[in-house]
Amino acid sequence: MEVFFSDRIEDGRVILSEEESNHCTRVLRHKVGDEISVIDGEGTLYMCRLIRVGKESEAEIIESVSSWHSHPYRLILGVCPTKNNDRFEWFVEKAVEIGVDEIVPLIGDRSERKVYKKERAERIALSAAKQSLKGAVPLIHDPQSVSSYIMAAPSDAVKMIAYCFDGNKISIKKALEGAPEGSEIIVLIGPEGDFSPAEAASAISRGFIPVHLGDSRLRTETAAVTAAEAVYFNFMK
Amino acid sequence: MEVFFSDRIEDGRVILSEEESNHCTRVLRHKVGDEISVIDGEGTLYMCRLIRVGKESEAEIIESVSSWHSHPYRLILGVCPTKNNDRFEWFVEKAVEIGVDEIVPLIGDRSERKVYKKERAERIALSAAKQSLKGAVPLIHDPQSVSSYIMAAPSDAVKMIAYCFDGNKISIKKALEGAPEGSEIIVLIGPEGDFSPAEAASAISRGFIPVHLGDSRLRTETAAVTAAEAVYFNFMK
Numbered sequence: 001m002e003v004f005f006s007d008r009i010e011d012g013r014v015i016l017s018e019e020e021s022n023h024c025t026r027v028l029r030h031k032v033g034d035e036i037s038v039i040d041g042e043g044t045l046y047m048c049r050l051i052r053v054g055k056e057s058e059a060e061i062i063e064s065v066s067s068w069h070s071h072p073y074r075l076i077l078g079v080c081p082t083k084n085n086d087r088f089e090w091f092v093e094k095a096v097e098i099g100v101d102e103i104v105p106l107i108g109d110r111s112e113r114k115v116y117k118k119e120r121a122e123r124i125a126l127s128a129a130k131q132s133l134k135g136a137v138p139l140i141h142d143p144q145s146v147s148s149y150i151m152a153a154p155s156d157a158v159k160m161i162a163y164c165f166d167g168n169k170i171s172i173k174k175a176l177e178g179a180p181e182g183s184e185i186i187v188l189i190g191p192e193g194d195f196s197p198a199e200a201a202s203a204i205s206r207g208f209i210p211v212h213l214g215d216s217r218l219r220t221e222t223a224a225v226t227a228a229e230a231v232y233f234n235f236m237k
Numbered sequence: 238m239e240v241f242f243s244d245r246i247e248d249g250r251v252i253l254s255e256e257e258s259n260h261c262t263r264v265l266r267h268k269v270g271d272e273i274s275v276i277d278g279e280g281t282l283y284m285c286r287l288i289r290v291g292k293e294s295e296a297e298i299i300e301s302v303s304s305w306h307s308h309p310y311r312l313i314l315g316v317c318p319t320k321n322n323d324r325f326e327w328f329v330e331k332a333v334e335i336g337v338d339e340i341v342p343l344i345g346d347r348s349e350r351k352v353y354k355k356e357r358a359e360r361i362a363l364s365a366a367k368q369s370l371k372g373a374v375p376l377i378h379d380p381q382s383v384s385s386y387i388m389a390a391p392s393d394a395v396k397m398i399a400y401c402f403d404g405n406k407i408s409i410k411k412a413l414e415g416a417p418e419g420s421e422i423i424v425l426i427g428p429e430g431d432f433s434p435a436e437a438a439s440a441i442s443r444g445f446i447p448v449h450l451g452d453s454r455l456r457t458e459t460a461a462v463t464a465a466e467a468v469y470f471n472f473m474k
Contacts, residue, residue, distance in 0.1 A: 173473045229466040
């Protein structure tokens with residue numbers, strides 16, 4: 001199944017951008033009258049019929065499916081980008097396949113990467129959402145500091161910070177137990193050099209649960225995917 | 238912590254191969270008298286002192302730790318290599334970090350990749366085991382057909398086959414419930430085109446439990462990592 005994306009959907013019509021139109025009508029050779037599937041990135045799938053093919057193309061909506069292939073929780077992953085950008089982008093692709101709603105690139109006290117450009121991650125998130133047939137495309141936030149994100153985090157979410165240095169921690173599995181469907185869950189994953197004790201202390205004082213991800217020693221990007229899997233399995237029947 | 242590998246350990250001595258010796262003594266500049274850590278790939282870590290530096294180097298064993306950073310289960314992942322080899326090698330790296338004992342490259346009825354060379358995967362498994370501080374390096378098997386692997390699979394293991402087409406399946410999470418520590422667990426993951434119904438039927442007739450990996454649509458390599466995570470979380474306290 002091939003899925004296209006459009007953020008221009010109104011009056012029962014969908015406009016495909018030049019890029020999506022090119023893929024739909026030139027690469028895949030769709031013609032006027034063909035049925036195509038379009039996501040709005042907000043969670044809805046539209047079954048449409050092409051009515052105009054051109055530089056931009058237009059389709060009329062036949063049917064719509066809301067919360068298409070959504071998951072029964074709301075997950076925000078705050079992750080410090082890795083030195084090797086490919087590894088972070090791999091995490092973005094995998095987290096989208098498994099299920100994530102927002103990704104916040106975080107710059108920590110010990111981050112070697114202090115600057116992060118989100119444009120490539122946004123493209124990867126869109127193509128992973130289309131490939132894994134999800135109506136919603138996760139939001140990639142602008143990078144921000146760990147300390148400012150901790151201060152801004154909502155108080156009613158299940159909030160966790162995963163770090164490696166010693167401290168009183170429980171497993172992410174235990175921390176998730178009993179979280180009802182629909183919970184908003186926030187997990188923070190540090191850089192290669194880990195969070196600083198000051199960052200961890202600040203998070204804990206703001207209601208973040210200090211967690212570990214089990215006995216295996218995981219790279220930053222593996223830890224971030226493992227956090228997404230922990231939430232995925234917590235809600236799996 | 239830097240870990241070296243040697244398969245030549247006898248009489249209280251460890252011999253580092255030319256490649257490991259070069260990394261230890263030229264790249265990292267270790268000298269006679271330095272303490273180094275060496276894994277045998279079978280599960281044991283040896284704390285050693287360098288006693289001879291050369292093309293090959295030699296170290297005497299001070300102390301050994303068996304089952305070093307092992308996991309409380311035995312996991313065999315039978316996975317059909319992806320068209321894009323990078324994706325399969327990424328799975329190998331991640332599965333080793335999370336915890337796996339054997340990886341069996343499988344060629345299914347619908348595999349687009351009918352040939353697989355395991356040498357690169359073996360190197361990736363070794364470096365991932367060293368990087369994630371595991372004493373044991375997973376065994377990468379020679380590729381074999383899905384049907385022959387199903388016939389040869391041990392009868393006393395918890396055996397599962399994950400496929401996408403309809404059928405009477407339970408989640409991998411449910412299938413793992415109650416498996417005691419030390420269990421041998423086998424999970425089969427099909428190619429992009431999925432297993433054939435004949436392969437699934439044959440597996441089921443041989444005691445494989447048909448499982449799904451949840452509601453998300455996962456790429457082959459993501460499904461394989463998700464299976465490793467399912468087992469990891471099943472045994473997490």
